[in-house]
Amino acid sequence: MTAFPAADDNRSTRAPMPYRGDVDGLRGLAVLAVVLHAFGAPLPGGYAGIDMLLVLSGFLLAETLWRERDATGQIRARAFLARRIGRVGPALLLMLAGVGALGWALLLPAELRALGLWATASVTMLSNILHWATGQPFGGGALPTPLLHTWLIALTAQMTLLLTLVMAALAMRPARIVAVLVALWALSLAASVLATPVAQQATLLLTPFRAWEFLSGALLAIWGQQRGAAWRGPAVLSWVGAGLLLGIVAAMPMGPFFPGLLALLPVAGTLLLIAAGTGPGLVNRALCHPATHLAGRIAFALYLWHWPVLTFGQALRGGALNPAWAALFITLALGLSWLTWHWVEGPLLRRGPLHRRVLPAGALVAGLSVALLGGAIAAGDGLPGRLDAETRMHAAALADGPDLSRCMVPGGGPLMGQTVCAVGPEGQPRVLVWGDEQAQALLPGLEAAASQAGTPGLVVWRAGCPPLFGLRKTESGRDLLEDTACTAANTQIRQSLVRLDNLDSVLLAGRWSYYASGQGIGLDSTRHIAVHHVDETRNTLSQAALVIGSARETVALLRQRVGMVQVLRQVPEIPMHDSRMAAREAAHLGWPLATRPATQSDVPRDALALRAALADAPWRPLAKMGTIRLLDPWPLLCDAATCHATRDGTSLYHDNARLTASGARALAPLLLPVFALPEGTRQALTGTSQP
Structure with missing residues (x-):
């Protein structure tokens, strides 16, 4: 249901939506900013790519829904949501299958147990709530779950459901649609501003606090549809928008007051670039360049794969990646993304009527299977029996701590x-x-x-x-x-x-x-x-x-x-002993790209x-x-x-x-x-x- 891919193919309405090459390019650059930031590139504000994606998702989905309303006089929410599931589900499930297979082979019991919980939350679109409830940081410390990034997929899915139901319920009353969305936008922004200083994790992850960003794009799309906008604004709009985004990505690290009012900056920059559209100017030409188009086409797949590749890469290399290893794993993520787009997402855009009916049902059945399997893995405490005795011994030490109940x-x-x-x-x-x-x-x-x-x-x-x-x-x-x-x-x-x-x-x-x-x-x-x-x-x-x-x-x-x-x-x-490192080294022994074992569980008394x-x-x-x-x-x-x-x-x-x-x-x-x-x-x- 996430709106990271193109809002839908032209079969989604009776009035085809013109292709926006600039929007495709902007989506690609947003995901690249997120990916490079995650891999440690010197882009302190790369997180702003998330805000850009939320605005773009709202814009594309609202434009698709409004065109359907104009063409048919109604919005068939169930059919639209089914198309979204069929469009997005296969790529998401492919990523989950790959992560599950690697997790089975490489993760320690506690980590695989967490992966099972996250897999269930991912397919039920609740992983942003799980992220908030567990309080897991976005980076640092112990190995983050390879599915941590699905919080954004869940967040956009929840917003997609909200937008679709509101517009479907009020399809015959367009003025009321706008009024309701504006009210929700204002409430969400106010909640974000008030809650950010005291509950930043919640405002980053939960729908009530970030819906205003998604709705900003949706309201712009509806405004443009009502006025028949050609989306060819003056070049100054694109320059101002690009300047805002570049300044944030290059020089504004996330602080304690983000999102709140600070999120207005990336949201405004994205809205300006969308409004400038296909107008003249160097910025718009850059967004329509074939390279940015390619980045836009693989954007969803790249977002799906970048975090699993990063976390498994860190596990294999024993910690943070140096620039050379980061470049190698980014290349691997790009390769997986292109393959996913070429063999999965691309064919879905050319699917026939039968596939359009079968895919949503198949994705739902597969998603239910993933949820059940993830629950079973979590209930089985990460299935320690799959690991050899040495790995189990060191992994058991991670949970062998004191009882702090007294x-x-x-x-x-x-x-x-x-x-x-x-x-x-x-x-x-x-x-x-x-x-x-x-x-x-x-x-x-x-x-x-x-x-x-x-x-x-x-x-x-x-x-x-x-x-x-x-x-x-x-x-x-x-x-x-x-x-x-x-x-x-x-x-x-x-x-x-x-x-x-x-x-x-x-x-x-x-x-x-x-x-x-x-x-x-x-x-x-x-x-x-x-x-x-x-x-x-x-x-x-x-x-x-x-x-x-x-x-x-x-x-x-x-x-x-x-x-x-x-x-x-x-x-x-015991100078070179660490149970977590020793467990990972034992689990990863013989794997390509894995670091050489460094831990030792014994030391001569003379050395001490x-x-x-x-x-x-x-x-x-x-x-x-x-x-x-x-x-x-x-x-x-x-x-x-x-x-x-x-x-x-x-x-x-x-x-x-x-x-x-x-x-x-x-x-x-x-x-x-x-x-x-x-x-x-x-x-x-x-x-x-x-x-």
Whole structure:
């Protein structure tokens, strides 16, 4: 039902619609802008091609419907919508079949499960709503679904249905058609302007907020039909329109206030170019050039294929594409688009009466089959049995995280605003576990140990924030607000110790080597952190020395309030391990264009000696003096010579420093003494473990 292809062939009405070569070219350029933007070309405003397509779709469909109304006195909505399904359905289904086949072979279970949901949403024209409901970003982060782009197809289908029903219901009252469409246009624009600052994702994806763009093109088409416009405006219109669009595409990145009023710019530019039509001028000649005509003819197919090619290309290459690889995959998308147009879309334009009746029904049946199959794949959790054992092991780690159901952010009390997780039985916490993401990953092991000991505990954690007093930090990938929040959170914990008077013990857990060295290792070696003492006069020391000094101060302050201070020695880092990367490498092994495997699940202990020394330096002297107990997880994760991220077919690590739930539970015996406290007593610890 989408209006990306030509509004319909000339058989759709009794009054043939003259061919608009300029509109064909403009549609092609709009899709090219979207595609190049998606592939990382330096076109920050390439997203404006979406707005251009919405205007063009509204214009072409409204012109087709109005011509039918003029020719027959009525609009047969069911017949028109059936033609749209027959025109668009085969190409869409072909793309879904290709994506499904590649997804079966290449995607991990969670990704294939998501693909099943998106396939169902795509054929039911609800994927824009799914996109909004899931909150999935348009790019970055984990691999986006190869069907993410179908949100626009669903959006235009919904608008097509709305426009067709309104015009069919009021076909005998043309003035009322215009009045209703103008009212809908005004309501939609007002909703977009008001909602964009507070709900941008909704205004980008949902019909009520973007219908005004589609209706802008529709109202222009109706105005032109009522006045018998020849669409040969002065050249100045085309120059102004082209200037607006080029300026946006080249220099206006999407900000927090788009679409809203800012969307008026690409909409106005597109309307001006349509109005200039086939008039004289260089711009109109460029739009009618054979190259832009070809881009217009394959525009729908190119939109269908560009995103699957991009996402599968990123999966095979292990991340963002460099310019050379991007050019290769763009070429592949263009080739698939031309083949789809030549063998599927082109023949549909020449179909006979029988095909025009059979195709819509066939497309509906095939669409229903896709919906059912997608639902079955989603219900089957992405069918992990299709993958080999190694891929399944690494993929299982992606879902093997801690249960956060007992975590919360209190609205009051001494730890108000902190992320806290209860472990063990209900009751006042006797043990406080304070740490960074290492502590969060330990939750399953802490829960098991606390439950076995029968001791209530509380875990307080903040990602990338050293659990040490007196330090502030600046970290790559985080903004000033996050860095400041870390300092404030640690100060709050220090002040809260007075009110947490039931505590018998504190356990510190952190990625100590990261804070002491200032950077990650292996796959996250580009991640950096700088720590500074809040007392600026002490910042002449090295970062490692600052951490050592802060560790001593932190332990001294804690021992004033609790009898036991315990520290978890940092789990061994596995520099080149990442479960998501390892799973993809195993799934893609042997595929053309796939990157060579880079992950490793084992590392010699000797290779970790320097990082381990940095991590242990703050704690070993304190442990020897009996000031703290140092708990050593290395014997549970390493043998005499090697540390392992996997064991007995189970992945113990998510990435190179963070345990899975299985890995955390493997440490439960080590953590049990943390919670095995004498009832009602507070006493200083006198012994140490043997790290």
